[in-house]
Amino acid sequence: MARIVVITSGKGGVGKTTTSAAIATGLALRGHKTAVIDFDVGLRNLDLIMGCERRVVYDFVNVINGDANLKQALIRDKRVDNLFILPASQTRDKDALSQEGVERVLNELSEDFDFIVCDSPAGIERGALMAAYFADEAIVVTNPEVSSVRDSDRILGILASKTRKVEQGGDPIPGRLLLTRYAPERVERGEMLSIEDVGEILAIDLLGVIPESQAVLNASNAGQPVVLDEESDAGQAYQDAVARFLGEERPLRFVDVPKKGFFGRLFKG
Amino acid sequence: MGIFDYFRQPRQKSASVAKERLQIIVARERAARSGPDYLPAMQQELLQVIRKYVQVDDDAVQMNVDREGDCEVLELNITLPDDKE
Numbered sequence: 065m066a067r068i069v070v071i072t073s074g075k076g077g078v079g080k081t082t083t084s085a086a087i088a089t090g091l092a093l094r095g096h097k098t099a100v101i102d103f104d105v106g107l108r109n110l111d112l113i114m115g116c117e118r119r120v121v122y123d124f125v126n127v128i129n130g131d132a133n134l135k136q137a138l139i140r141d142k143r144v145d146n147l148f149i150l151p152a153s154q155t156r157d158k159d160a161l162s163q164e165g166v167e168r169v170l171n172e173l174s175e176d177f178d179f180i181v182c183d184s185p186a187g188i189e190r191g192a193l194m195a196a197y198f199a200d201e202a203i204v205v206t207n208p209e210v211s212s213v214r215d216s217d218r219i220l221g222i223l224a225s226k227t228r229k230v231e232q233g234g235d236p237i238p239g240r241l242l243l244t245r246y247a248p249e250r251v252e253r254g255e256m257l258s259i260e261d262v263g264e265i266l267a268i269d270l271l272g273v274i275p276e277s278q279a280v281l282n283a284s285n286a287g288q289p290v291v292l293d294e295e296s297d298a299g300q301a302y303q304d305a306v307a308r309f310l311g312e313e314r315p316l317r318f319v320d321v322p323k324k325g326f327f328g329r330l331f332k333g
Numbered sequence: 334m335g336i337f338d339y340f341r342q343p344r345q346k347s348a349s350v351a352k353e354r355l356q357i358i359v360a361r362e363r364a365a366r367s368g369p370d371y372l373p374a375m376q377q378e379l380l381q382v383i384r385k386y387v388q389v390d391d392d393a394v395q396m397n398v399d400r401e402g403d404c405e406v407l408e409l410n411i412t413l414p415d416d417k418e
């Protein structure tokens with residue numbers, strides 16, 4: 065049985081796809097057989113971030129409709145063993161993701177995967193609801209910025225009520241916060257909400273903090289999940305998040321303004 | 334305070350202003366989520382009734398449902414304009 069995790073946020077453009085690619089790749093790197101599914105019907109992008117856009121033949125909706133089977137549609141990653149991508153459909157039909165169809169695909173994947181990572185679209189409509197509905201847990205991607213935090217809280221409300229677990233009378237699925245695009249200098253200057261501020265408002269456990277980083281753009285330009293850029297701050301921060309996701313303890317990194325260098329210290333003011 | 338003073342205020346402010354605003358709106362939206370479905374409509378109607386008698390702001394009516402043991406308490410807060418003209 066796979067663990068199904070939804071990467072969600074409410075607000076668009078906060079880093080869900082970047083995170084889905086990084087977390088899925090990170091899990092596979094640690095030997096867990098992982099599938100990452102793009103739920104953003106009509107706006108397929110995970111394929112680009114994973115660098116497999118030219119290998120897409122069939123998509124999620126093709127599998128739901130029975131036009132292709134999972135084996136045909138899943139794209140095996142060329143860099144990392146145990147990593148598979150299921151691309152979104154480019155159809156404009158918003159109802160293409162039927163609940164029964166999604167359930168069938170997830171059930172089939174569950175049989176031989178350890179993790180299924182669901183990259184949710186923005187918003188609170190069908191795609192986002194379907195990405196969350198069958199999840200066992202959630203990673204809520206939030207930027208330290210008012211509209212993102214507010215939308216994350218709304219998504220937490222949805223996670224608390226609109227999942228299969230809850231509808232079957234179970235507990236709400238656990239959700240953890242991944243604070244991304246964090247800029248410690250700006251926090252120190254009082255221009256940006258701090259980890260503590262966001263944590264206090266959303267009141268959920270913190271999975272990690274990903275710094276604002278040039279490495280993310282470089283990675284998406286190259287079609288390489290940023291977690292593969294092991295030298296980079298964002299890559300390492302995602303590695304830490306994956307480790308915590310798997311139950312390890314890791315101190316937070318890249319959350320303080322870098323200490324002054326030698327000369328800075330010599331002339332400390 | 335002139336407009337330039339506003340921009341000259343210490344920068345520190347913006348993140349803490351953001352936090353305060355978020356705390357208020359998030360609390361309000363959580364309350365609305367957990368309350369009964371008819372709450373928003375009732376709030377609108379109350380606003381209309383009040384406006385028959387006194388002109389109030391859009392956010393003059395605040396409602397909150399609290400649970401105290403087995404009891405549900407509907408808390409209603411109406412802010413009237415302070416200066417009579």
Ligand SMILES: Nc1ncnc2c1ncn2[C@@H]1O[C@H](COP(=O)(O)OP(=O)(O)OP(=O)(O)O)[C@@H](O)[C@H]1O
Binds near residue numbers: 073080186274
């Ligand atoms: N830590 C980061 N540092 C710098 N840029 C980032 C970071 N995380 C994400 N970005 C940038 O933010 C943009 C949006 O990222 P991404 O596509 O992952 O967001 P999304 O939440 O999936 O968006 P959508 O809601 O449209 O699906 C991209 O340009 C990405 O490169």
Ligand SMILES: [Mg+2]
Binds near residue numbers: 080082104183184
């Ligand atoms: Mg996306």
